[in-house]
Amino acid sequence: MIDESSSTQRRGSFWRELPMLLIVAIVVAVVVRAFVLQTFYIPSESMEKTLLINDRVLVNKLIYNFRSPHRGEVIVFEAPANWRSGVADEDFIKRVIGTPGDHLVCCDDQQRIMINGYPLNERYIYTSDDGVSDLASEQPFDVVVPKGRYWMMGDHRSHSSDSRERYIRDGDLTGATIPESAIVGRAFVIFWPVGRATWLTVPNTFDKVPDPD
Structure with a gap:
């Protein structure tokens, strides 16, 4: 009952x-x-074709409490005021190319960026539908990344406001690099749209980059 x-x-x-x-x-x-985790959407073409406009990525905000960013990782960071085109452009997403102490030179005779003497094979750089790829950089540079700062570049080099573009324009190495305190976290997966879902892994070319002297 x-x-x-x-x-x-x-x-x-x-x-x-x-x-x-x-x-x-x-x-x-x-x-x-x-x-811990936060979602971000991609508002521009600066990371094409790794990331497309309106892709959604998941960002691990905890990981850099335990270690520093590694070369080749895609990260979200709070952009310096002089990088932004408006108030809504606070968060940027780029690839870590240089870590503190790295000597970056562009370019060698095959148009590759050299990190501590090792040439990167950047297969992730934007290639148009007719097979034309961006240059690693349209302008040369030779820098040593300052202590506690990171050299960031977009994969679509001709459409990216990044460390290279800022340094070539202003000649200010500190203003062209990002402090670790400004880093929000690592983007590690595209989760939307479903048809583009994939992990954002570090390209193999970064595995052989030697530590700076």
Whole structure:
């Protein structure tokens, strides 16, 4: 026989607890977004064709609490004011090319960027539908990345506001690099649209780059 009073008590208890459950769920979601994972959408063509306009990526915001960024990783960072075209352009997404102390030279006789004397084979650089690839850089540069800072470049070099573009324009190495404190996290997967879902791995060419002297 069903105890109707007991059933009524359970329903009453559920409705009393529901607001608290909702509050806990909201707090967990806020904490996760603030400290662990966050989604970002791609607003420009600066990372084509690795990332296309309106792609959605998932960013690990916790990883750099335990280690520093590695060369070749795609990261989100808070852009310096002089990099931005407007207030909405606070967060940028680029690839780490140089880490603190790296000696970057562009380019060798095969139009490749050299890191500590090792030439990068950047197969991820933008190639148009008719097979024409961007240059590693349209202008030469020779820099040593300052301590605690990172040299960032977009994969679509001719359409990217990045360290190379800022350094060539202004000649200010500090202003052209990003401090570690400005880094939001590592983009590690494209999750939308579903047909483009893939992991954002580090290209093999970075495996053989030697440490700086």
